[in-house]
Amino acid sequence: MTDLRFQAPHAEDMRTLGQAVAQCVRGGDVILLSGPLGAGKTTFAQGFGQGLGIAEPIVSPTFTIARELDGHRHDGTPIHLIHVDAYRLGGAAYAPGQDGADRLLDELESLGLDEELDDPGANTVILMEWGEQMAAALADERLDIHIERPSATTDHDAQPTSDGMRTVTIHPVGARFKHRLDRISQ
Template sequence: MIGTVHHELSTVDDTRAFGERLARLLRAGDLVVLVGPLGAGKTALTQGIGAGLGVRGDVTSPTFVIARVHPPDPARGGRLPLVHVDAYRLGGALEVDDLDLDASAEDSVTVVEWGQGLVEQLADAHLEVRIDRLDDDTRTATLIPHGGDWADRLATL
């Protein structure tokens, strides 16, 4: 696909650092859909995004609460809230609608783990990030733009 970007991430720290770099490209209203097996590094990437956005509090997996909102922390140079969603336990798009994520989507960066096929309707364009964990514990991240100006933004990464 045109505009697709690939990165090799040797460690979990590399995954977090990559998330911080990715955060520099993010704007209010952005939707990022994370795809990958259990243990691939989706939450580690989101932790990096949170650090790059300068959000308040620790970014942890929202598996049991489904969604967490991390407001920007002015002391950390925070500029945008992060809505972090784990859709693993959700059964379908109707349950996603029940979360009312679109109420905060315009003002926040929304990152959804396990959201492929469930949340794309929240935005006209989105970024899909596929993370694969190889046998040697190396991760590969493939960033796939879906509409909007994502391809142009990814070219600067």
């Protein structure tokens, strides 16, 4: 399957895309969100949570690292979402030469998340922000979602802005998502 690309000019478009992706997930799926600060990862996650029938607000778990939320699929099947923000993980306080992915996995283990990420339960879905640096170590079958946002000007050194079009690229890794993404493109 080839990558899917979407334009999201407004926050509500990003939430709608998150809801559409949520309709395609099954227990055991791992979804990695990447993009610069303020790109819309948490906004996407809010729509994703709505699509899973989660009543609690979806907020960035930056300071808590992970939040566990319960919802249900459209058919009523219970679903458990683990929303992880790896932005603060994988710091430099490890042995010299230790790979960044290994550092991150060590931190996830110390938080008790390594087993959930390694083998999500039949009704568990993992949604990880900032997980791209260790994607291969986390899951060899996953859905990579990258969000790009515009700069305020055409100057390459300009700071990104919260205004404007976002480009979202959805890339399935492995066969797990091969036939399910057709629903998103519709």
